[in-house]
Amino acid sequence: MPEGHTLHRLAGQCGDRFRGRRVRAGSPQGKFADGAALLDGQRLTAAEAHGKHLFLGFGPAGWVHIHLGLYGTLRFGTGPAPAPVGQVRLRLATDADYGDLRGPTRCRLVTDGEKRAVHDRLGPDPLRAASDPEAAWARISRSRTTVAALLMDQKVVSGVGNVYRAEVLFRHGIDPYRAGRDLTRAEWDALWGDLAALMPEGVRTGRIDTVRAEHTPEAMGRPPRVDDHGGEVYVYRRAGRPCHLCGAQVRTAELAGRNLFWCPTCQAR
Incomplete structure (x- = not known):
């Protein structure tokens, strides 16, 4: 299972590629189709991690809460996104970059309150400046x-x-x-x-x-x-x-x- 540094690195990569940009969102696999439809055309406003949890913020649309689990991956590419290969749960794309999420234990759209509840049940993270x-x-x-x-x-x-x-x-x-x-x-x-x-x-x-x-x-x-x-x-x-x-x-x-x-x-x- 990826350790916390991996999730913080992924948060940084998501921010570098998509923050402030309107993204095309889809779920080629279909398991996150409803959530992806709500994200499609929205701007990524924030990307952060707490422990082994990744959160991608899309303003009023809410947050995508991702936990990779044992088998999940989030990988990026540049240029126009090719046809998806394998079971892609969520694809985020712009004309310049794309990211494919495969096999996560969790990928769901949550509210601010639901996100806060996840933080509240986690211990302090050495990678978060405010952790005590x-x-x-x-x-x-x-x-x-x-x-x-x-x-x-x-x-x-x-x-x-x-x-x-x-x-x-x-x-x-x-x-x-x-x-x-x-x-x-x-x-x-x-x-x-x-x-x-x-x-x-x-x-x-x-x-x-x-x-x-x-x-x-x-x-x-x-x-x-x-x-x-x-x-x-x-x-x-x-x-x-x-x-x-x-x-x-x-x-x-x-x-x-x-x-x-x-x-x-x-x-x-």
């Missing part, structure tokens, strides 16, 4: 749940997925199985600050890189990572391989339905 980490700390500091599970709970912290979760815990030497209430305030502040620094880089580059300068392949004389996910990481999807820092074998286990990765030495209890 105090709200997350209030829940984490009294929870018996593992910190690894809490970081993936979108009601606690919004936008963090499996990669950022594994990597930020490694970067701060925190055992993923520690209870939230066993974190110190200094540790939480460091985790939040790190997410707020790493995730904007993900927005900028479109990939997740979490290794510090002294641990890059060039600095360490090691081969670069070869993985469909891309990005240089410490532990994510490196189970059974040696830790870049200590050489211990990176471990994996399932936690709350997702694969967890950590170094038992660098993140000792």
Whole structure:
């Protein structure tokens, strides 16, 4: 599932291509035909993300609320839009650009109030300037749940997925199985600050890189990572391989339905 940086990047791309312009909207697949008909000919007024949710504003017509889920994609092209290929839920187009949304878990037209209700049930997002980490700390500091599970709970912290979760815990030497209430305030502040620094880089580059300068392949004389996910990481999807820092074998286990990765030495209890 795309992590929060991907949705913020998509919001920026939508804004760059369509903000202030009247768009042609359609639903070649037909599942969003009624909503697309209301958007057709309207101007895009806003594009924003909160966690893994994307919102496209069309003034009085309302907001398109998109959640990509596991299989959804939003891809762009330039020039006149070609005939749609595959199951395109929503196509937005101008003479210069087009965007095709395929396979989302959610694509619906919502009001301002319905949009606000989505924001209200999400935790603070490190990529949103107005987000307050105090709200997350209030829940984490009294929870018996593992910190690894809490970081993936979108009601606690919004936008963090499996990669950022594994990597930020490694970067701060925190055992993923520690209870939230066993974190110190200094540790939480460091985790939040790190997410707020790493995730904007993900927005900028479109990939997740979490290794510090002294641990890059060039600095360490090691081969670069070869993985469909891309990005240089410490532990994510490196189970059974040696830790870049200590050489211990990176471990994996399932936690709350997702694969967890950590170094038992660098993140000792």
